[in-house]
Structure formats: C-alpha cells, structure tokens
Amino acid sequence: MSDINDALQTALQSALAAVKPSTQVARNFVANFLKGRAAAFVEIAEGLASGDIDEGTARYLLMQEGLLLSAEAEAVEGLSKVALQAAADAFLRSLTDSIKALLNIAL
Numbered sequence: 001m002s003d004i005n006d007a008l009q010t011a012l013q014s015a016l017a018a019v020k021p022s023t024q025v026a027r028n029f030v031a032n033f034l035k036g037r038a039a040a041f042v043e044i045a046e047g048l049a050s051g052d053i054d055e056g057t058a059r060y061l062l063m064q065e066g067l068l069l070s071a072e073a074e075a076v077e078g079l080s081k082v083a084l085q086a087a088a089d090a091f092l093r094s095l096t097d098s099i100k101a102l103l104n105i106a107l
Contacts, residue, residue, distance in 0.1 A: 018086040
C-alpha cells in the first residue's frame with residue numbers, strides 16, 4: 001500500500017510542478033495589467049477633474065476600460081485552463097509511469 005501512496009504523492013508533486021510556471025505567468029500578467037488599468041482610471045479622473053475631458057468622454061473611456069477588464073478576465077481564464085490541463089497531464093503521466101513500474105508491465 002505504501003508504494004501506491006508514494007505513487008500518488010509523486011503524481012501530485014508532478015502536477016503541482018507543472019502548474020507553477022503557468023501560475024507565475026498568470027500572476028505577473030494580472031499584476032501588470034491591473035497596474036496599467038489603475039493608471040488609466042487615475043488619468044481619466046484627473047482629466048475630468050481638470051476639465052481636460054468632458055463627462056461624455058470620461059464615460060466612454062471608462063466603458064473602454066471595462067471592456068479591457070473583461071478581456072483580461074477571459075485571458076486569465078484561458079491561462080487557468082492551460083495550467084489545469086498541464087497539471088492533469090503531469091498527474092496522469094506520473095501515476096501511469098508509477099503503476100507500470102509497480103506492476104512491471106507496459107501500458
């Protein structure tokens with residue numbers, strides 16, 4: 001039974017290792033994007049406050065920022081799916097290799 005537990009533990013570690021690079025990419029992507037969006041919101045607010053842009057333009061720019069945020073959410077969702085698929089693939093590959101080794105068979 002210990003061999004099976006070891007195989008499962010190894011498979012889990014493989015899955016976690018497969019997710020880490022994608023997770024860091026997604027984290028950096030989100031952080032950089034949100035910094036840019038925050039700066040844009042500040043510029044819009046300052047432009048409106050100073051009278052450099054009118055209310056209609058500010059509303060339009062805010063709507064555009066909202067669309068960018070929606071697109072960002074979809075991109076992060078895609079990155080998450082890629083990370084989850086990589087984890088599942090690594091888990092199954094590791095578990096299959098361990099089971100083959102334990103049973104000394106070719107699958």
